Amino acid sequence: MILLSVIIAIIPLILVVWDVVVQGLPAISLSFFTENPPSPLAGYGGILNGIEGSALMVGLATLIAVPLGVGAGIYFSEWPESRLAFLSSFMNDVLAEFPTMVMGLFFFVLIVETTRTFSAVAGAAALSVIMLPIIARTTEESLKIVPVTLREASMALGVPRWKTIFRIVISTGKSGLATGILLGIARAAGETAPLIVTAGYLSFPPRALFQPTASLPYIIYNFGQAGYSNWTTVAWGAALVLVAFMLILNISVKLYIGRKSTGVRAEI
Amino acid sequence: MEIQTEFEAREEETKLSIPTSLSNVQPKFETRGLKAAFGSNWVLKGIDMKIPPNKVTAIMGPSGCGKTTFVRCLNRLHELTPGATVEGEALLDGENIYARSADPVAVRRRIGMVFQKPNPFPTMSIYHNVVAGLTLSGVRDKKKLTQAAEQSLRGAYLWDEVKDKLTNSGASLSGGQQQRLCIARALAVEPEVLLMDEPCSALDPTATAKIEELMTNLKERYTIIIVTHNMQQASRVADYTAFFYLGKLIEFDETATLFENPREELTERYITGKFG
Numbered sequence: 143m144i145l146l147s148v149i150i151a152i153i154p155l156i157l158v159v160w161d162v163v164v165q166g167l168p169a170i171s172l173s174f175f176t177e178n179p180p181s182p183l184a185g186y187g188g189i190l191n192g193i194e195g196s197a198l199m200v201g202l203a204t205l206i207a208v209p210l211g212v213g214a215g216i217y218f219s220e221w222p223e224s225r226l227a228f229l230s231s232f233m234n235d236v237l238a239e240f241p242t243m244v245m246g247l248f249f250f251v252l253i254v255e256t257t258r259t260f261s262a263v264a265g266a267a268a269l270s271v272i273m274l275p276i277i278a279r280t281t282e283e284s285l286k287i288v289p290v291t292l293r294e295a296s297m298a299l300g301v302p303r304w305k306t307i308f309r310i311v312i313s314t315g316k317s318g319l320a321t322g323i324l325l326g327i328a329r330a331a332g333e334t335a336p337l338i339v340t341a342g343y344l345s346f347p348p349r350a351l352f353q354p355t356a357s358l359p360y361i362i363y364n365f366g367q368a369g370y371s372n373w374t375t376v377a378w379g380a381a382l383v384l385v386a387f388m389l390i391l392n393i394s395v396k397l398y399i400g401r402k403s404t405g406v407r408a409e410i
Numbered sequence: 411m412e413i414q415t416e417f418e419a420r421e422e423e424t425k426l427s428i429p430t431s432l433s434n435v436q437p438k439f440e441t442r443g444l445k446a447a448f449g450s451n452w453v454l455k456g457i458d459m460k461i462p463p464n465k466v467t468a469i470m471g472p473s474g475c476g477k478t479t480f481v482r483c484l485n486r487l488h489e490l491t492p493g494a495t496v497e498g499e500a501l502l503d504g505e506n507i508y509a510r511s512a513d514p515v516a517v518r519r520r521i522g523m524v525f526q527k528p529n530p531f532p533t534m535s536i537y538h539n540v541v542a543g544l545t546l547s548g549v550r551d552k553k554k555l556t557q558a559a560e561q562s563l564r565g566a567y568l569w570d571e572v573k574d575k576l577t578n579s580g581a582s583l584s585g586g587q588q589q590r591l592c593i594a595r596a597l598a599v600e601p602e603v604l605l606m607d608e609p610c611s612a613l614d615p616t617a618t619a620k621i622e623e624l625m626t627n628l629k630e631r632y633t634i635i636i637v638t639h640n641m642q643q644a645s646r647v648a649d650y651t652a653f654f655y656l657g658k659l660i661e662f663d664e665t666a667t668l669f670e671n672p673r674e675e676l677t678e679r680y681i682t683g684k685f686g
Contacts, residue, residue: 223492291529295592298487299543299599300519309546313533 149406162381171377178346182370189380191356194347195262199337199357200330202266207273207330208323214274215281215322220307231282238275245271246336260342262355268336273326280325284318285311317398324395325360328388334359358384429650429663432550436504438463438603438633439484443498446479446488453479455657458500461650466625468648468665470641472680475654477637478526481605484635485521486514502603519547522596522632523605527612529587530580530595537576539591543599558598566594567624586617592625604628606636611642622647641681645669653677 169186180187216223218231232328244267253264288408296306312319342354343364366377435459448456449544454476462469469477482488483496486507499506507517529537538545540559549555559576563569568590572583580591589609596604606625610618625634625647638644644651645665652662653676661677663666679685 200635289529291525291527292531294487294490295523295529295531295595296520296546297484297490297527298521298523298525299546299595300515300517300545301543302515305546311532313469314531 159385162378162385165375166378166380166382169225169375170382174379174383179365179376180372182368183372186376186379187375188360189358189383191345191347192358192361192380193383195344195356195360196331196358197267197340199262199265199328199355200350201339202262203269203273203330204327205324206266206270206324207277210270211274211277211322211326212281214278215319216285216312218278218282218306219285234275234278237271238279242268242272242333243335243339246339249336257352258352259352260328260340261352262341264339265337265353265355265357268340269330269333272333272336273330276326276329277322280322281315281319284315284322287318288314306384320398321395323345324391328391331387332359332384334363338363400403413516422669429667431664432460432462432650435462437501438503439635440501441480441484441498443499444480444483445497446483446513447495448491449493452674453657454483457654457659459652459659459662461635462635463633464631465649466629466636466647467674468644468651469635469637469654470639470644470651471654471660472685473639474656477639477654477656480654481523481607481635481637484603485518485523487518489514491523497517498516513610515538519599520601521603521605521678522599522601524589524592524596524607524609528585528592528610530588530591532579534580535577536572536583536591537578539580540594540598542595544642547599559594562598564592565597565628567620568594584617586613586620589617589621590624593621597628601632603633603635606634607656608639609638610640618643641669641680653680655680665672 171186174186174188175193176190176200177188178191179189181408206312214230214234218227218234223225238392249268251262253267254260256266292310292314293306297303301310311409341357341360343360344354344356348355361380362377362384365373366381368374439459439461441457442457444454444457444459445452453474457476457480469480471477479488483570484500484507486496488494489496495678496508499508501507502517507514512660531542534542537559540562541549541555544555544558560573562570563572568587571587572578572591575582580588583591589612593604593609610621613621622643625636628634636644636648648665650662651665651668653660653668653672653674655676661672661674663673668677669681672681
């Protein structure tokens with residue numbers, strides 16, 4: 143019975159991955175990673191603009207979201223009795239469930255309208271707010287499972303609380319932290335809706351921060367519904383690249399955790 | 411009338427707080443009316459006790475008598491639990507560690523603690539575990555650290571077993587070795603007092619014997635306070651033994667006297683196994 147439901151649950155996943163691979167593979171070649179998208183009915187070209195745009199925006203978003211999210215997660219986990227932690231932890235849950243389109247529109251008003259241009263900065267801001275609650279929550283969860291006896295052992299040695307948190311608690315829970323950050327990156331890399339209203343599209347790689355910027359999800363969205371057969375294949379190819387990126391990210395998370403939990407040797 | 415009775419009761423308690431043979435010894439630790447609570451639940455109801463230096467003092471009593479809470483008050487660890495409070499005084503060499511001006515971090519540096527279950531830092535090597543207290547308080551001198559590591563590991567009778575694998579994870583050792591690693595870690599910061607909260611309860615008899623032997627040697631340099639619910643252990647290692655019951659100190663005396671000739675009926679009933 144359980145086996146049956148597991149099989150039913152993974153069938154759609156397998157079908158989607160299969161479809162993406164079959165449809166996207168014809169577009170993949172070395173030039174797919176080095177060229178910009180083609181004109182209608184003129185070969186497959188490449189998705190360099192999307193790869194670079196996504197890398198730029200996800201990178202910027204990570205730079206913003208990691209310190210804030212990890213900081214918030216530490217606060218939620220280490221000061222649970224604080225009212226502010228309770229309140230902001232609740233807000234964090236709300237944020238995690240927030241429609242990402244609304245988040246995009248918020249930054250449209252805040253950044254796109256005030257700077258009068260779609261931009262990588264607006265896109266990165268929207269993505270960072272989407273990553274933030276994921277990172278904060280996984281940080282909190284991975285620090286909470288660090289046994290209280292380790293904190294006490296450290297405190298009993300005369301180590302101040304903040305040092306106990308940063309040197310003992312975080313180092314013990316760091317594989318969970320890394321997982322959270324990678325999950326946040328994977329989530330942000332796949333977001334489409336907020337980028338449509340914040341980053342827009344550009345047919346070549348980004349050259350400035352305040353300029354419309356392409357992204358992989360936008361290419362999938364835009365080229366996929368255009369109706370030109372070569373563009374459809376480009377969209378499938380972009381989807382394949384994105385799915386492969388996420389799979390690699392997820393597998394490396396698993397490998398990293400596996401290595402951590404079995405590692406017996408440590409450095410002097 | 412009521413004041414009179416309370417005064418008398420208090421007088422009597424004070425007499426109990428120190429064995430007569432210690433009345434002229436300057437205590438290492440002295441508690442005055444030490445009370446502790448979790449929320450509104452008072453688990454320690456006013457302990458007056460004087461603990462002599464360079465001796466092993468055992469705190470004994472049935473589960474829930476407050477013995478663990480008592481030692482956790484002596485290094486200000488109790489207050490870290492959310493909702494936990496402490497009242498009264500605890501004097502270390504005559505200075506109240508609960509004074510407004512006292513810094514809990516500085517207090518904890520003078521008082522080492524070994525916990526019920528071995529708790530080495532899982533991400534650290536054996537070497538790094540031992541010197542953790544030093545490195546985390548900013549000591550960087552490599553020579554000093556290696557020296558402290560060897561000295562503490564020798565002090566904890568662990569050196570010969572681990573000297574060739576100092577880079578291995580602390581978690582790779584056996585339970586008894588881990589506990590001695592934790593003792594070494596506590597010794598490395600050169601405390602004056604060593605609190606041991608049922609340090610052998612998770613260990614087999616061989617490992618227990620090693621740690622008991624260790625305690626007898628360590629008391630030359632440290633004041634040792636050990637919590638135990640094992641009466642045999644108290645009689646084997648402790649010079650003085652205190653019997654706690656329901657958050658109160660019932661009796662405190664030389665170990666032999668307490669076991670052979672207890673003054674209180676409650677103590678007698680406990681050591682003869684009539685309750686607990």
